[in-house]
Amino acid sequence: MIIETEDQVTEAVLSETQRIDDPRTKEIIQSLIRHLHGFAKDVRLTEKEFNAAINYVTKLGQLTTDAHNETRLIAGSLGLSTLVCMMNNDKSTANLLGPFWRQGAPFVENGGSIVRSPTAGLPLFFTGHVIDTDGKPIAGANVDVWHASTKGLYENQDPSQADWNLRGRFITDDKGEFRYRTIKPSGYPVPAGGPTEVLLEVQHRHPFRPAHLHSMVYKDGFKTITAQVYGDDDEILESDVQFGVTQNSIGHYVRHENEPAPDSDVTGPWYSMDHTLVLERGESWLPTPPVKAKSDVMATSMGAS
Ligand SMILES: [Fe+2]
Numbered sequence: 001m002i003i004e005t006e007d008q009v010t011e012a013v014l015s016e017t018q019r020i021d022d023p024r025t026k027e028i029i030q031s032l033i034r035h036l037h038g039f040a041k042d043v044r045l046t047e048k049e050f051n052a053a054i055n056y057v058t059k060l061g062q063l064t065t066d067a068h069n070e071t072r073l074i075a076g077s078l079g080l081s082t083l084v085c086m087m088n089n090d091k092s093t094a095n096l097l098g099p100f101w102r103q104g105a106p107f108v109e110n111g112g113s114i115v116r117s118p119t120a121g122l123p124l125f126f127t128g129h130v131i132d133t134d135g136k137p138i139a140g141a142n143v144d145v146w147h148a149s150t151k152g153l154y155e156n157q158d159p160s161q162a163d164w165n166l167r168g169r170f171i172t173d174d175k176g177e178f179r180y181r182t183i184k185p186s187g188y189p190v191p192a193g194g195p196t197e198v199l200l201e202v203q204h205r206h207p208f209r210p211a212h213l214h215s216m217v218y219k220d221g222f223k224t225i226t227a228q229v230y231g232d233d234d235e236i237l238e239s240d241v242q243f244g245v246t247q248n249s250i251g252h253y254v255r256h257e258n259e260p261a262p263d264s265d266v267t268g269p270w271y272s273m274d275h276t277l278v279l280e281r282g283e284s285w286l287p288t289p290p291v292k293a294k295s296d297v298m299a300t301s302m303g304a305s
Helices: 007-013 023-043 045-061 070-077 078-089 194-201
Strands: 122-134 142-146 167-171 177-183 211-220 223-231 254-256 270-279
Touching: 007 023, 045 070, 045 194, 070 078, 070 194, 078 122, 078 254, 122 142, 142 177, 211 270, 223 270
Parallel strands: 122 270
Antiparallel strands: 122 177, 142 167, 142 211, 211 223, 254 270
């Protein structure tokens, strides 16, 4: 059609979606067009603002590399990651994936350490209990775990850490448990220097995430979950820059001052944490890894995430 009026634009674009074969794809594209056009009309987007928006979205792609994922980062800081997670996981303990899962972590026997190079921090012995929605343990599930160091950096951001430091893959035992030794992690600021920082600054938001441990649990017959557990002593649980803290993702660190640790080389204070992860029946699948490699650049303004 030859467009004459503003309102005819949306009509013209929607009319070109009629030949989409897949009904779900058609539904998504039509809704996207309606909302995108509706948004532009709602705010009466100016040409200068549209120009800035094009540059902003372009930057998301330009900054995304094998070792950094700006697009997934801003999805978290817009709350979209948690919204999609909660819409699709009402029975499980899923939490947003975040921008730092690497696929292929080395297998570690239950109880083993994921500290692969000298890493500051008090020892932490973590036990995860994987159960189904009836409360029965799930044995033989794969569990990828990953978290940041006390410098607030993941190993892929930090050349001073060994490859795969603070990452590992476990298999749940007959009791549905997986156990590992690590160090109690710290919170961290998400990366500066990109569109996410711009979003935070204009909102006068701080850039920090509360300390957390990531896991991804997958086994045939169960819907894969990514999960995070946050300590209940963290001061910024209510203002997580990624909106990740949900009620069922809050755990409790137990501090041990004068008790023998599971490993005899631990002499000072140490921590333990038990946390339960719930899976529901469904499809086992793996998301696209947000990052694939270690950065060879020491983290600076684009560093922590
Ligand atoms: Fe994280």
